[in-house]
Amino acid sequence: MKRFSQLIQELELSNKTNDKIAALVSYFTEADDLDKPYVIAMFTGKKPKRPVPTALIKQWAIELSGIPEWLFAESYHSVGDLSETIALVLPPATFEIDKPLHQWINELAQLNGKDDERKRDYILNAWNGLGTQERFIFNKLISGNFRIGVSNKMLVNAIAKQSEEDSSKVMHSIMGKWTPDEITYQELIKGAHVNTDNSWPYPFCLAYALETLPENLGSTADWQAEWKWDGIRGQIVKRNGELFIWSRGEELVTDQFPELHFLKDELDDGTVLDGEILSVKDGNVQSFSMLQQRLNRKTINKSQLNDAPIGFYTYDVLEHQGNDIRQEPLANRRAILVGVIARLSTKNIVELSPVIEFETWEQLAELRLTAREINSEGIMLKKLDSIFHTGRKRGDWWKWKINPYTVDTVMIYAQKGSGRRANFYTDYTFAVRDGDKLITIAKAYSGLTDKEIKEVNAFVNKNAIEKFGPVRTVKPELVFEIAFEGIAESKRHKAGLALRFPRIARWRKDKKADEINTLDDLRQLISSANQLKSDHQA
Amino acid sequence: MALIQFTNKGIYCKQGNFYIDPWHPVDYAVTTHGHADHVKWGNKNYLCHELTKPILKQRYGLEDNVQTLPYYKEIDINGVKLSLFPAGHVIGSSQIRLSYKGEICVVSGDYKVEYDGISTAFEPVKCHTFVSESTFGLPIYNWQPQEIIFDQIKSWIIDNHQKSKTSILVAYSLGKAQRLIKNLGDEYPIYVHNSIANLNEGFAEAGVELPATIRITPELKKDELQKGIVIIPPALADGRWVKSLIQPAIGVCSGWMAVRAGRRWRSADAGFALSDHADWPGLLAAIKATEAEKVFVTHGSTAVFAKYLNEIGISAEEVTTKYGSEDDDDENLIKPEQAP
Numbered sequence: 001m002k003r004f005s006q007l008i009q010e011l012e013l014s015n016k017t018n019d020k021i022a023a024l025v026s027y028f029t030e031a032d033d034l035d036k037p038y039v040i041a042m043f044t045g046k047k048p049k050r051p052v053p054t055a056l057i058k059q060w061a062i063e064l065s066g067i068p069e070w071l072f073a074e075s076y077h078s079v080g081d082l083s084e085t086i087a088l089v090l091p092p093a094t095f096e097i098d099k100p101l102h103q104w105i106n107e108l109a110q111l112n113g114k115d116d117e118r119k120r121d122y123i124l125n126a127w128n129g130l131g132t133q134e135r136f137i138f139n140k141l142i143s144g145n146f147r148i149g150v151s152n153k154m155l156v157n158a159i160a161k162q163s164e165e166d167s168s169k170v171m172h173s174i175m176g177k178w179t180p181d182e183i184t185y186q187e188l189i190k191g192a193h194v195n196t197d198n199s200w201p202y203p204f205c206l207a208y209a210l211e212t213l214p215e216n217l218g219s220t221a222d223w224q225a226e227w228k229w230d231g232i233r234g235q236i237v238k239r240n241g242e243l244f245i246w247s248r249g250e251e252l253v254t255d256q257f258p259e260l261h262f263l264k265d266e267l268d269d270g271t272v273l274d275g276e277i278l279s280v281k282d283g284n285v286q287s288f289s290m291l292q293q294r295l296n297r298k299t300i301n302k303s304q305l306n307d308a309p310i311g312f313y314t315y316d317v318l319e320h321q322g323n324d325i326r327q328e329p330l331a332n333r334r335a336i337l338v339g340v341i342a343r344l345s346t347k348n349i350v351e352l353s354p355v356i357e358f359e360t361w362e363q364l365a366e367l368r369l370t371a372r373e374i375n376s377e378g379i380m381l382k383k384l385d386s387i388f389h390t391g392r393k394r395g396d397w398w399k400w401k402i403n404p405y406t407v408d409t410v411m412i413y414a415q416k417g418s419g420r421r422a423n424f425y426t427d428y429t430f431a432v433r434d435g436d437k438l439i440t441i442a443k444a445y446s447g448l449t450d451k452e453i454k455e456v457n458a459f460v461n462k463n464a465i466e467k468f469g470p471v472r473t474v475k476p477e478l479v480f481e482i483a484f485e486g487i488a489e490s491k492r493h494k495a496g497l498a499l500r501f502p503r504i505a506r507w508r509k510d511k512k513a514d515e516i517n518t519l520d521d522l523r524q525l526i527s528s529a530n531q532l533k534s535d536h537q538a
Numbered sequence: 539m540a541l542i543q544f545t546n547k548g549i550y551c552k553q554g555n556f557y558i559d560p561w562h563p564v565d566y567a568v569t570t571h572g573h574a575d576h577v578k579w580g581n582k583n584y585l586c587h588e589l590t591k592p593i594l595k596q597r598y599g600l601e602d603n604v605q606t607l608p609y610y611k612e613i614d615i616n617g618v619k620l621s622l623f624p625a626g627h628v629i630g631s632s633q634i635r636l637s638y639k640g641e642i643c644v645v646s647g648d649y650k651v652e653y654d655g656i657s658t659a660f661e662p663v664k665c666h667t668f669v670s671e672s673t674f675g676l677p678i679y680n681w682q683p684q685e686i687i688f689d690q691i692k693s694w695i696i697d698n699h700q701k702s703k704t705s706i707l708v709a710y711s712l713g714k715a716q717r718l719i720k721n722l723g724d725e726y727p728i729y730v731h732n733s734i735a736n737l738n739e740g741f742a743e744a745g746v747e748l749p750a751t752i753r754i755t756p757e758l759k760k761d762e763l764q765k766g767i768v769i770i771p772p773a774l775a776d777g778r779w780v781k782s783l784i785q786p787a788i789g790v791c792s793g794w795m796a797v798r799a800g801r802r803w804r805s806a807d808a809g810f811a812l813s814d815h816a817d818w819p820g821l822l823a824a825i826k827a828t829e830a831e832k833v834f835v836t837h838g839s840t841a842v843f844a845k846y847l848n849e850i851g852i853s854a855e856e857v858t859t860k861y862g863s864e865d866d867d868d869e870n871l872i873k874p875e876q877a878p
Contacts, residue, residue, distance in 0.1 A: 012798060013807055067677050068849065074842045075678045079797055088678035088796070423799065 003031050004039065004101045005137050011148050020150065024158035028185075035101040037180035037188055043155050044174055047144035051111035052119050054082065057142060060120055061086040064127065077416055077470045078423065083139030087132050097129030104141055106181070153391050163189045171390060176200035198239040201246040202272060202318045202326065203390040207380060207397035214361045214381065214400065224330060224384055225356040225364055227376040228399055229313055230288045230485070231278035232295070236260065236312065237319075238267040247277070256297065259310040262346045270322030271340065273314050274388075275353060280311030283348070285375045288500060289488050313353035314341060315380075318388055326388035333388070371402050377485065378402040404483040405525065406505055408516045410476045412438055414460040417445060424453055425460040425472065428504075430482055432495075434519040441495045441522065442482055447504030456507075479511040480504050487526055497522055541618075541636050541643040541667065544834070544857050549645060549669065553638050554618030556585075558645045561860040568620070570647025571631035572597065572712055575837075575861045587622050589630030592740030593712060609658065612637075625649040626660030627814050628713030629746060635663050643667040644828060648861075650813065651820040652684060656720045656748075657713070662827030669834045670825055673815040673862060674793050675843030681793070681817040687810055688721050694789055694808050695726065695767060703785040704764045708775045708806075712737055713814045714791055715769050719749055727766035729754050734769060760784050775806075793817070825852065837862035 010023035028036060041048075062072050067089060079085040099107075104126075111119050126138055140146050156171045163170070173191035177199050187193065217223060233248040243264035245254040254261075257277065267273075279286040279294065290308045294300065317337040318326050325333060334355075341352050356379065358364040368379050378401035386396035409430035417426035427445040431438035448456065456478065464472040483505035490498035543550045548560030548567075556566040563580035570576055570586075572593030584594065584604045594600040607613065609632070612621040622632035627648040634645045642665040649671065653659040681687075691707070698705045705726075709715045711733040719728055719738075728751045730738070735753040742748065752758075754768070764784045772790075780786050793813025794800035801809035816824055825833055825847065833854040835844045840856035847854035 013801060013809070065677065068846075071677060071842065071846055074839075075676050078676055078839075079678055080799055084798055085678060088680070092680070 001099060001101045001104055001134055001137060003027065004035065005134050007031075007039075008137060008148060009133065011150060017154065021154060021158045021161065024150070024155065025162045028159060028162040032100050032102070033185050036185040037178075037183055038102050038105050040155065040159070040174055040188065041180040042144070042146045043150050044152055046180075048105065048109055049112055050142070050144060051108050052123065052142055054143070056116065056119070057086065057123065057139070058082065060123060061090060061127075064124060065089040065091065073470075080417065083143060084136050086127075086139050087136035090127050090135065093131055093135075094128050097126065102180075104138065108141055159189055165189050171203045198242045199237060199244040199246075201235040201237055201244070202274075202324075202388070204233060204235070204248055204274070205316075205326075205389045205397065206392040207382075207399045208392060208394055210381065210398040210400040214364065217361075217381065217398070220359060220361060220364070222384055224334070224382045225358060226315065226353050226380045226382070227356065227371065227374065228378045228380045228401065229276040229278055229285065229353065230375060230377045231276040231285075231291055231313075234275060234277040234312065235318070236263060236267075236271075236273040236275070238263060238271045239269055239322075241269065243267070245277075253277075256294065256300075257310045258300070259305075259349055260312055263344075263350065266344050266346060267340070268321065270319055272317065272319035273312075273337075273340070273350075274316040274318055275312050275314035275350075278311050278313055279308040280313075280349075281307075281309055285311075285313075287375050287486060287488060289486075289490075289498070310349075312350045314350060315353050316388060329385040329387065330382055331384045368400065368402060372486075404485055404501075404505075405487065406481050406483050407432065407441070407499075407522065408508060408511060409441065409480055409482050410438065410513045410516050411456075411474060411478045411480060412440065412476050413471050414456070414464075414474055415471045425457050426453055428456070428480070430480060430502075431476070432517050432519050432522065433514075434495075438476055439495050439519055441493075441497070441519075442484070442499050442502035444482060444502050444504050447483075448507065452507055476513050479508040479513060479516055481506050481508050487522060489526060495519060495522075497526060541638055541641050542645065542669070544859070548859075551618060551636060554615040554620065554636070556615055557581075558634050559647065559861065566615075568634055569594070570625065570634060570645065571628055573628070573648070573710075576647060585620075587630045587632045589741070589744055589746065590632070591630075592744045593630065593737065596736050596740040597712075623661050623663050624658035626651065626653065626657050629657050629716060629741060631657060633661075633663060635665065641666055643669075644830075645669040646671065646824075648673070648815060649824065650816045651824055652681065654684060654717045654721075654814070656716050656746075657814075660824070662824055665828050665830050667832045667834070668825060668828045668830035669836060669857075670821065671815065671861070672821060672835050672838035672840055672843035674813065674817050675821055675835070675839035675846075677818045679793060679796055679813075679817040680819060681796075681811060681813060684721065684812065687812045691718075691789065691791070691810055691812075692722070694787075694810075695722075698787045699726075699765070701785070702764065703787040704760075704768060704783045705766075706768045706770060706775075706780060706783070706786055706788050708772050708788060708790045708792075709769055710814075711771045714812070715771075716741070716748060717812075717814070718769055718791065719751055722767060724749060727752055727762075729758065729763055729766050729768045731770045731774065733771055 007023060007027040011020055014020050062069055075089055076082060076085045111122060127135055130138055160170045169191055170189055173188060176193060178193050183193060235246045237244040243254065245257060245260060247253045279291040293304055294308050294310060314337060317333050317340055320336050338352060344350060356367060358367060371378050381398040381400055383396045409432055411428050412431045413429035414425040415427040417424055429440055429443050431440050459478060460472055460474050463475040465475060466473040482502050484499040484502045486500035488498055489496060541551060541553065543552060547557060547562040547564055549558040556568055557564045558568045559570055559576040560567050561578055565582045567581035568585045569590060572590050577598060579598050582603060584600060586604065586606060588606045588608055591604050591606050594604055607622050609622050609624055612619050619637040621635045623635055625631040625633045625647055627650055631647060633647065636643045644663045644665040646669060649660050651660050695705045707718060709718055715734040722728065730751045731754055738748055738751060760783055774780065775788060787807045789808040789810060790806045791810045791812040793811055793815055795809030796811035831853060833847055833852055834857045835854055836857050836859045844854040844856040
């Protein structure tokens with residue numbers, strides 16, 4: 001595990017992508033071959049089943065360190081990471097354990113199903129035999145949650161460089177279905193499992209946000225415009241009689257969406273579709289909050305199926321008659337897609353995401369303003385001659401989102417962030433006015449510059465009224481403009497409504513707390529949004 | 539009446555009519571050590587340890603109105619007996635022991651319990667009332683012995699040399715810099731920033747022996763620096779000069795580096811948890827050794843630390859002071875709070 005621990009330290013300390021790739025390349029050159037598939041699994045978010053719940057780990061750490069629970073909590077708030085806090089507060093190691101990474105992971109996996117006493121013995125023994133840094137790694141292995149700023153793309157680039165393999169092939173390979181205990185590093189990078197595996201998806205082609213006027217993109221004749229849907233980007237794979245649905249998070253979500261299972265009978269083998277999983281009722285796309293009711297559920301009841309029926313709006317076809325057609329221009333792929341969808345005998349569930357007809361950019365800009373009426377986030381612009389790229393690439397595809405809604409609010413609570421910002425108040429709660437009361441409507445932690453964060457931090461330190469554990473109640477004085485993507489009624493929130501994707505748009509130093517918006521303003525926004533939708537649907 | 543009071547000017551001894559490390563100008567200031575959050579310019583008279591005098595002269599131009607004492611020598615100020623005991627924080631750092639009618643109070647300033655090879659080693663002093671810092675007053679701070687840290691720093695330097703990188707250590711001019719110079723050995727020439735070189739000269743005049751270092755001047759060639767070790771204060775770590783060096787590798791030396799969030803500080807390539815303050819076990823051991831009936835906790839994790847002391851049966855109270863709150867070259871400049 002020492003070599004892996006060194007890799008983690010190198011990755012955490014370097015700020016430059018090239019340094020990180022160099023650290024990964026040297027790791028994949030020097031490390032134990034048996035460890036490598038586990039590292040790849042970990043970095044790509046393939047989590048093993050968690051052998052011991054967090055609450056127990058925390059409890060044992062508190063017992064072993066002999067500090068009171070509140071002091072552990074204070075320590076955690078200062079460190080910002082539970083695995084690290086535990087590693088730091090435990091008493092020094094009393095002996096030394098040196099085991100390879102894959103052995104640790106396998107031993108942890110074998111703890112599943114054992115009684116708590118056995119688990120406790122194992123964990124405490126490991127803690128007593130490891131130094132601070134390795135303890136931290138060990139704790140991360142238990143949680144399976146290793147987020148250290150290595151993107152799939154970066155990992156793939158490093159592996160491709162180390163193994164002198166083609167990077168898109170490596171991406172295919174590691175995105176497929178495999179488990180680290182059943183594959184060798186060599187097999188994995190060569191993609192040995194990929195040919196026999198019917199499920200593997202293609203890497204998604206992603207778009208950057210349009211930062212310029214669309215006029216600068218050239219002639220409208222070169223571009224295809226589509227609505228940008230607010231659902232789950234998905235890929236439907238049909239090969240050798242099997243159907244797989246992948247989400248963009250590289251998760252297999254086939255079982256979650258029974259409405260789409262008819263494709264198993266109706267799609268030809270060797271077909272891969274790219275599109276958006278949405279909730280579509282009576283021909284209308286419903287809001288993301290409706291779709292959310294259907295996500296990550298083990299079972300789906302009748303009313304959920306009825307309230308939030310699933311549809312799939314197809315954007316693209318990546319594989320046709322068993323051939324990878326991603327290098328074909330979009331115009332050709334679209335023509336093939338139209339044919340594929342037309343041949344489906346079950347109608348109204350899997351549909352073409354419509355192409356927006358337009359002649360001038362002004363015309364498109366106007367249409368874009370109506371996006372919200374159909375629960376769309378804006379417009380996607382795709383070049384008609386573009387290939388289906390691997391990952392994010394500038395130039396061929398752009399997302400042109402509508403401007404978000406905004407509301408002026410006042411900050412009422414602040415909490416310290418985690419990780420890099422563990423010592424700063426970076427998580428804020430905002431309120432609007434309701435009569436003479438302030439009512440919470442959003443929590444946000446992004447959108448300020450480092451300098452502004454420092455300023456807010458100083459304000460919080462000076463103006464904290466009360467402490468609730470890590471949370472500070474502050475004098476309602478600082479006004480922030482909050483941007484959000486949508487608004488919906490919500491019984492779970494005190495305000496009776498919930499904002500979607502709230503974030504800080506800017507700090508309104510020019511405004512005073514009595515100038516903020518009211519809850520009534522937001523309620524009106526909901527009713528006018530509903531009005532717009534019903535007008536559109538009528 | 540209590541021997542010390544916490545006033546808006548600083549820690550005040552009414553019986554002796556003097557202040558300890560006041561933050562507003564007073565007639566008579568007793569100074570624990572030379573860091574800027576403990577020394578304010580403009581007091582009429584200063585009293586400090588002999589080895590703090592060159593620092594006051596070098597940094598604040600104070601000389602004529604500075605009275606000095608060696609460790610352990612007792613003097614009488616308006617009936618209060620005062621003596622200095624080593625605090626082990628930086629060269630010259632002292633705990634101030636006050637004794638009046640059988641009542642003993644010790645104000646420790648900043649301290650660390652590990653001997654660093656250059657500052658006179660910390661000594662616990664039995665007292666009724668003890669004033670303690672708590673910069674690292676959380677159980678997450680457990681220093682490794684300095685030999686281990688210096689081994690890490692040395693192997694980092696060797697690795698940099700093999701990769702043709704320039705090794706730049708970021709350390710406070712007063713304290714950490716001298717500690718590094720003393721403990722890094724003579725394998726590589728050590729180049730130091732002006733602020734460090736000036737202090738070293740002051741120390742040399744006062745009879746403190748330090749290994750030889752070279753003052754950084756514009757004439758120095760970049761490839762010479764690459765072959766040696768460069769020591770600069772934190773304020774310069776992000777500067778253009780550092781970026782102009784050959785493949786600069788920045789190693790930050792500070793207790794805050796014990797935590798990952800701290801290590802990701804600005805442009806650091808490595809972080810070494812080398813501190814001039816006591817860690818959690820150090821603070822507890824020092825406080826227990828004083829056998830004090832009452833502990834006042836000043837700067838750092840004051841609330842948490844005071845609460846914990848009370849829970850383990852040591853009567854403690856948090857006190858608001860201005861120590862550790864301003865930009866200076868003490869540990870706090872490097873604190874993660876300063877660099878989101």
